[in-house]
Amino acid sequence: MPLVNVIRGERIEPAPFNVRTPYLKVPLWLVLVGWTVKYCFRLGVLLVKHWPxxxxxxxxxxxxxxxxxxxxxxxxxxxxxxxxxxxxxHRPSFERFAGYPVLGRWRRWTYRRHWLPAMATSGLAVTFDGRAVIPVLKRVRCNDAADVLTIRMVTGQIPDDFAKVSERLAHTFGARACRVAAGARPDLVTVTLLRTDPLVATVEPFLVADVPDFTALPLGRREDGKVYALRLFGTQVLVVGATDAGKGSVIWSLLRAMAAGIASGLVQVWAFDPKGGMELAAGRPLFARFACDDFEAMADMLEEAVATMRERTARLRGKTRQHVPTIGDPLIVIVIDELAALTAYLTNRQLKDRVKAALGVLLTQGRAVGVHVIACLQDPRKEVLPFRDLFPTRIGLRLTEEAHVDLTLGEGARDRGALCDRIPRSSPGVAYVVLDGGPTPMRVRFSYLTDNDVTDLAQTYGRLRPVATGGEAA
Known part of the structure; x- marks a missing residue:
């Protein structure tokens, strides 16, 4: 027969057990003590957490x-x-140790006020078990140009998820641009929001060092205000930019940084200007080899560079892995103003094949023995430059199409903040740089040398040498 739960007075069919929640009488003073301890602990945590x-x-x-x-x-x-x-x-130390830390705390509070809607509308919020899970803002560091946000990602997210919505984040937080990079730990991502543009003004040429440092040649200014220094050792450099984008600024900034080495004979520059010499002819005293209108001479010069490279390889094999330049065995820097004129637009098929073969060997084997290529062009497509991937260091100036950004700097570079197609025509010399091994683009502006600066550089540091190949004398 049905049993009755006599404790609750309810009829349960069946009711095999009679269960009653235990009732414990606690003295009022003990309850008050417990509440006091609980809220004192919470107050202590609050005081420690918000100690500033x-x-x-x-x-x-x-x-x-x-x-x-x-x-x-x-x-x-x-x-x-x-x-x-x-x-x-001493304003710099004040800003570093007092001003910017306080500003960072204030900015962190302002970001957190709008953090939830920003993450939700940008698609970075994740729904799990019926509730929204959002990335956590851990830290905000400030400088005079940008806010650097350290964010702990939601489980399952990667830095590329933030890179894809970087433009949305910039507009959401009222920033001029947004850069995304991997953090110090696998679960962290660094988002840099640029508030101002420190690269509006033209960068003046740097002083010529007495001895060039080939691991850090000063060429321009970075967007964080620091000097951008190029590591020439162990790399080949590709410069891509539309017409009047500032490719000349890159070339002349590099030549100025090496000028003392050119004057002493520590560096030899072999210059190629297939456009008739309009860009590089003003610096002919700086060049050990120079060719501007004779394409056969250009092919001969490249093959001579290959022969020099192979001779050095045989001589240094087993002794060192990196050539150290000396006056008797100088660093050879091959500067090509318009590479496409040699690899794509050259009508002589035989000369074109010779050029491609020589360049392929130099790009793959020349770095270790001190033969470096600095190549400039306007169109980065594969049919124009088949060995684009052999350049570890790439510089993207103003480009005409969005697709050219990833072709120049690598897949996903535009999502990570390299907006080369949005560089205004009024800012020649502004570029994005990607170094080998680092996917995050760096925005820089190269120094600008006027025609008088180039003439003075050539007269001061030039070395007039006859050319045995078919090129012009320099």
């Missing part, structure tokens, strides 16, 4: 209770005097 705000507040409160209003006023006045003196005496 709570510590000054507690200090000012204690000073007020101890010395009345004189205490807080004297403290604030002393800090203002010390801070002002520090700012006037």
């Amino acid at each position: 705000v709570t510590t000054p507040a507690l200090l000012l409160g204690w000073l007020y209770l101890r010395f009345d209003w004189y205490g807080p006023v004297v403290l604030v006045g002393a800090l203002a005097v010390v801070g002002g003196a520090w700012f006037l005496a």
Whole structure:
């Protein structure tokens, strides 16, 4: 027969067990003590978590209770005097250790106010088990041009997910541009939001070093205000840009950085200007080899470079893995102003094949023995430049199409912030650089040398040498 749950007075069919929730009487004083401990613990956690705000507040409160209003006023006045003196005496250290950390805390609070809707509308929020899970903003660092956000990603996300919506994030937070890079840990991503453009002004030429440092040749300014230095050792450089994008700024900045080595004989520059010499002819005294209108001479020069490379390889084999330039065995830098004129637009099929064969060997084997190629062109398509992937260092100036960005700097470079197609025509010399092994593009502006600067450079550091090949004398 049906049983009755006598404890609750409910009829249950069947009711094999009579269960009652145990009732424990707790004294009121014990409840109050428990609540006090609980909320004191939470208050302590809150004070520690937000110490940049709570510590000054507690200090000012204690000073007020101890010395009345004189205490807080004297403290604030002393800090203002010390801070002002520090700012006037050495502004960079003040901004680094005082100004930017405080600004970063303030910016972190402003970002967190709009963080949830920003993540949801940009597609970075993830729905799991019926609730929204969003990336966590861990830290904000500031400088005079950008905010650097360190974000902990949701499980299953990768930095490319943020790179694909970088433009949305820039517009959402009112930034001029957005860069995305992998963080220090696998679960972190770094998002750089640029507030201002430090590359608006033209970059003046740098002073010529007495001895060039081939691991760090100063060529321009980075968007964070630091000097952009090119590591020439162990690399080949490809420069791609539309007409009037500033390819000349890259070439002349590089030649200026190596000028002292050219004058001493530590560096030999072999220059190719297939456009008739309009760009490079002004610097002929700087060149050990120069050719501008004789394509057969250009092919001969490239094959001579291959022969020099092979001779060095045989001589250095088993002794060293990186050639060290000397006056007797100088660094050879091959500068080609318009590579497409030699690889795609040359009508003589035999000469074209010779050029391609020589360039292929130089690009694959020349770096270790001190033979480097600096090549410029306008069209980065594969049919124009079949060995594009043999250039570890690539520089993308202003480009005419979105597709050219990834062709120049690598797949996904535009999503990661390399907006070469949006560089204005009024900013020649502004470029995005991708180094071998680093997928994040770096925005730089190369120094600008006027015609008078080029003439003075050639007259001051040039070495007039006769050319045994078919090229013009330099």
